Amino acid sequence: MTQKDITFVADFLTEHFNEAPELYNRKGKYFNVERVGQYLKDEDDDLVSPPNTEGNQWFNFLKNSTHLKESPLLFPYYPEKSLHFVKRQMEGVIDQCLQKPADVIGKSVHQAVCMSLYKTSESGDSTPQLFKLPFLWNDKTSNIHYVLFTILENSISKIYILRRHTDTSRSVSNGILAVEFGNFLNNSISDSSDSRCYSCLDAHFYDDETVTVVLKESVEQEGKERVLAQLPLS
Numbered sequence: 001m002t003q004k005d006i007t008f009v010a011d012f013l014t015e016h017f018n019e020a021p022e023l024y025n026r027k028g029k030y031f032n033v034e035r036v037g038q039y040l041k042d043e044d045d046d047l048v049s050p051p052n053t054e055g056n057q058w059f060n061f062l063k064n065s066t067h068l069k070e071s072p073l074l075f076p077y078y079p080e081k082s083l084h085f086v087k088r089q090m091e092g093v094i095d096q097c098l099q100k101p102a103d104v105i106g107k108s109v110h111q112a113v114c115m116s117l118y119k120t121s122e123s124g125d126s127t128p129q130l131f132k133l134p135f136l137w138n139d140k141t142s143n144i145h146y147v148l149f150t151i152l153e154n155s156i157s158k159i160y161i162l163r164r165h166t167d168t169s170r171s172v173s174n175g176i177l178a179v180e181f182g183n184f185l186n187n188s189i190s191d192s193s194d195s196r197c198y199s200c201l202d203a204h205f206y207d208d209e210t211v212t213v214v215l216k217e218s219v220e221q222e223g224k225e226r227v228l229a230q231l232p233l234s
Contacts (some may be wrong), residue, residue, distance in 0.1 A: 014078050027209040051053050112168040115176060116153055117160075137205035144172060148203045148211065157181050158200040159213065161233075179231070181215055198227065 038047045053059050060069050075093070078086055111144040118130055136147040147162040158178045165172050181198045206212040215227040 039083045041082050043082060044085055046080040047082060053079060090220060110168075112164065113175070115162075131201075133202060135204050137208075138166070139208045141208060143167065146205065148205070150200055150203075156218065159200045159203050161211075181213075201226075206230060 004138045035058050038049065042043050062074070068074060075090060078089070120130070132150045132152055133148070137146040137148070138144075139146065144201045145164050145166055149162070150156075150161065151156065151162050160176060160178050162176045163172055164175065181200065197218040199218045201214040201216050203211060203213040209232060211231045211233060213231060215229060217225045
């Protein structure tokens with residue numbers, strides 16, 4: 001707290017909590033807290049004792065600022081109203097701000113394409129999370145939107161790349177493809193196919209032409225290798 005805050009509290013206590021021994025035995029309140037309570041009343045009436053804004057640094061700053069004085073970005077101040085009134089005013093403004101974008105975005109969004117990625121059992125069991133690690137990338141040069149993801153069931157060594165043109169009326173070749181890592185890091189053809197199988201831990205676009213992937217060795221053994229690979233999108 002600043003010294004100004006402490007002085008303000010001290011002045012308030014001095015003004016409203018003066019000792020009144022003759023009132024100590026009387027039931028009910030014997031000091032005035034109306035200046036505090038008036039801010040908390042859920043009413044639209046004006047405050048009984050409006051605050052004195054003279055010398056307020058924020059008001060002086062606004063008053064002397066040509067650009068901020070009439071700025072629509074600043075929420076208006078109601079020195080005569082309670083906090084409940086101000087809260088309702090602010091909620092109304094926020095709702096109004098959010099309603100228009102919600103309407104516009106809602107009407108502009110539509111399904112461009114539908115692809116079946118996997119099927120789950122229709123039993124009552126909770127469906128496991130199969131869709132993992134979605135990463136979005138927008139290539140502004142080619143106007144193509146990419147989604148990187150993996151599907152855990154039966155394809156742990158694959159990463160999928162889905163791409164769509166930002167203009168939904170246009171299509172791109174190979175709209176979805178899978179890159180399988182498998183055992184491509186084997187040192188020789190004599191290595192067994194299961195000895196060095198890799199799965200993808202994470203994947204992000206490094207730039208418009210390169211994908212960075214973190215791979216781990218799938219074999220359950222101590223000291224499993226981790227590989228950071230840069231893959232050209234081409």
